[in-house]
Amino acid sequence: MHLNGTARVTPQGVLDIGGVSAPELAGRFGTPLYVYDEGLIREQCRRFHRTLAASGLDYQVSYASKAFTCLALVRLMAAEHMGLDVVSGGELYTALSAGFDPARIHLHGNNKTVAELRQALDAGVGCYVVDSLDEVARLNALAGEYGTWARCLLRVTPGVSAHTHDFIQTGAADSKFGLNLANGQAETALRAMLDAPHLDVLGVHFHIGSQIFGTDGTRAALDRILNWLAGLREQTGFTARVLNIGGGFGIRYTAADQSYPIEDALTEIAGALRAGTQTHGLPLPQLWLEPGRSVVGEAGWTLYEVGTVKEIPGVRNYVSVDGGMSDHIRTALYGANYEVALANRMNDAPQAEYTVAGKLCESGDVIARDKPLPHPQRGDLLAVSCTGAYHFSMSSRYNQMPRPAVVFVGGGEAREVVRRESWADLVRGQE
Numbered sequence: 145m146h147l148n149g150t151a152r153v154t155p156q157g158v159l160d161i162g163g164v165s166a167p168e169l170a171g172r173f174g175t176p177l178y179v180y181d182e183g184l185i186r187e188q189c190r191r192f193h194r195t196l197a198a199s200g201l202d203y204q205v206s207y208a209s210k211a212f213t214c215l216a217l218v219r220l221m222a223a224e225h226m227g228l229d230v231v232s233g234g235e236l237y238t239a240l241s242a243g244f245d246p247a248r249i250h251l252h253g254n255n256k257t258v259a260e261l262r263q264a265l266d267a268g269v270g271c272y273v274v275d276s277l278d279e280v281a282r283l284n285a286l287a288g289e290y291g292t293w294a295r296c297l298l299r300v301t302p303g304v305s306a307h308t309h310d311f312i313q314t315g316a317a318d319s320k321f322g323l324n325l326a327n328g329q330a331e332t333a334l335r336a337m338l339d340a341p342h343l344d345v346l347g348v349h350f351h352i353g354s355q356i357f358g359t360d361g362t363r364a365a366l367d368r369i370l371n372w373l374a375g376l377r378e379q380t381g382f383t384a385r386v387l388n389i390g391g392g393f394g395i396r397y398t399a400a401d402q403s404y405p406i407e408d409a410l411t412e413i414a415g416a417l418r419a420g421t422q423t424h425g426l427p428l429p430q431l432w433l434e435p436g437r438s439v440v441g442e443a444g445w446t447l448y449e450v451g452t453v454k455e456i457p458g459v460r461n462y463v464s465v466d467g468g469m470s471d472h473i474r475t476a477l478y479g480a481n482y483e484v485a486l487a488n489r490m491n492d493a494p495q496a497e498y499t500v501a502g503k504l505c506e507s508g509d510v511i512a513r514d515k516p517l518p519h520p521q522r523g524d525l526l527a528v529s530c531t532g533a534y535h536f537s538m539s540s541r542y543n544q545m546p547r548p549a550v551v552f553v554g555g556g557e558a559r560e561v562v563r564r565e566s567w568a569d570l571v572r573g574q575e
């Protein structure tokens with residue numbers, strides 16, 4: 145298993161994260177358990193800031209809270225000078241409950257409800273990413289009612305396909321998100337926004353997909369959008385002050401994944417933006433980003449207790465753990481690949497391949513397939529790395545599984561930032 149951040153293996157063969165051993169974490173907080181290496185999250189934020197500051201561009205980097213949000217994480221983002229991207233009333237509520245500055249929040253969503261728009265206007269959210277033509281009139285009318293101007297971006301689909309799983313691509317023409325550049329809908333929406341008296345149009349947004357390595361897609365999208373903006377500027381005089389390129393930076397789930405440092409990606413993108421604006425005779429806009437996975441993904445771990453071991457001669461070996469697709473959906477949903485290890489026996493040599501299964505009533509309830517492991521024993525501790533993004537946030541209560549606790553570790557200390565759900569939580573609000 146490749147180790148990220150502060151994770152290391154002690155001479156006794158025990159996994160240690162943030163200076164706290166995995167067995168101690170499991171003993172204190174129970175399993176399944178989400179563990180975050182707080183220092184690594186902070187370092188990821190700082191890498192974005194360092195590189196963008198060095199690029200000389202005006203920038204804003206906002207964390208995409210859909211990847212993982214809770215009060216402690218939002219406070220951490222504020223301390224690391226990040227903005228925040230929210231896509232629902234619930235994500236907004238969480239941000240505001242943590243005391244996050246609303247001016248540094250932007251609201252996304254292909255179907256923002258009127259209640260959500262009102263919630264955002266009440267709070268004084270800094271920016272709205274307009275996602276459809278009918279949202280223009282709705283947002284304008286509401287902003288007028290509040291006697292204010294809604295600062296906004298138009299989300300466009302540049303028609304670029306990203307090299308990633310179909311379910312997590314968002315920039316192609318056939319998408320529920322944004323307005324299409326090629327068929328003229330983006331232009332219609334932008335003109336409507338410019339005509340709307342209560343909208344202050346800052347610029348445009350695009351996000352071509354998630355878990356992307358390389359910048360080919362982003363650079364192709366930039367080129368199309370800058371070309372489009374140059375034409376519009378000639379016709380309407382509109383100059384984009386902001387270009388938000390979304391998130392999507394890929395992380396290394398396994399050693400087989402290529403390493404593509406954020407620094408390289410950002411430097412290439414900043415260079416392409418400078419060159420593109422020069423080519424098209426446009427002033428340099430602010431560069432906004434909204435990364436999620438690359439900020440928290442590699443910092444997260446899930447710890448499980450090993451239960452049943454089932455060896456089917458000539459077929460497959462299964463080791464079942466005390467969680468599953470309720471806390472880890474990405475393998476079932478996207479066929480995602482993860483590294484696993486026995487956290488209490490890290491130095492034991494692998495003896496066979498095991499498929500790590502959950503305890504839920506579904507054959508697809510698999511965490512990792514055919515992984516080399518020492519023979520697992522009931523009571524061993526199984527660690528899955530790189531589970532920091534889209535795990536807690538996509539967790540469910542399928543089979544009435546209570547959601548696991550979340551613990552932040554660092555400097556030899558562990559603190560529980562989300563408590564484990566209880567049986568009582570499972571029936572709360574029911575009669």
Ligand SMILES: Cc1ncc(COP(=O)(O)O)c(C=O)c1O
Pocket residue numbers: 208211229252314351353354355390391392393434435436437438533
């Ligand atoms: C609009 C938008 N912004 C930001 C993100 C965050 O993406 P990622 O977690 O890949 O950085 C997503 C998710 O794909 C998204 O849809």
Ligand SMILES: N[C@@H](CCCC[NH3+])C(=O)O
Pocket residue numbers: 210312314354355474533534538
């Ligand atoms: N939930 C997805 C990413 C979706 C990104 C949101 N547009 C994942 O786990 O990879």
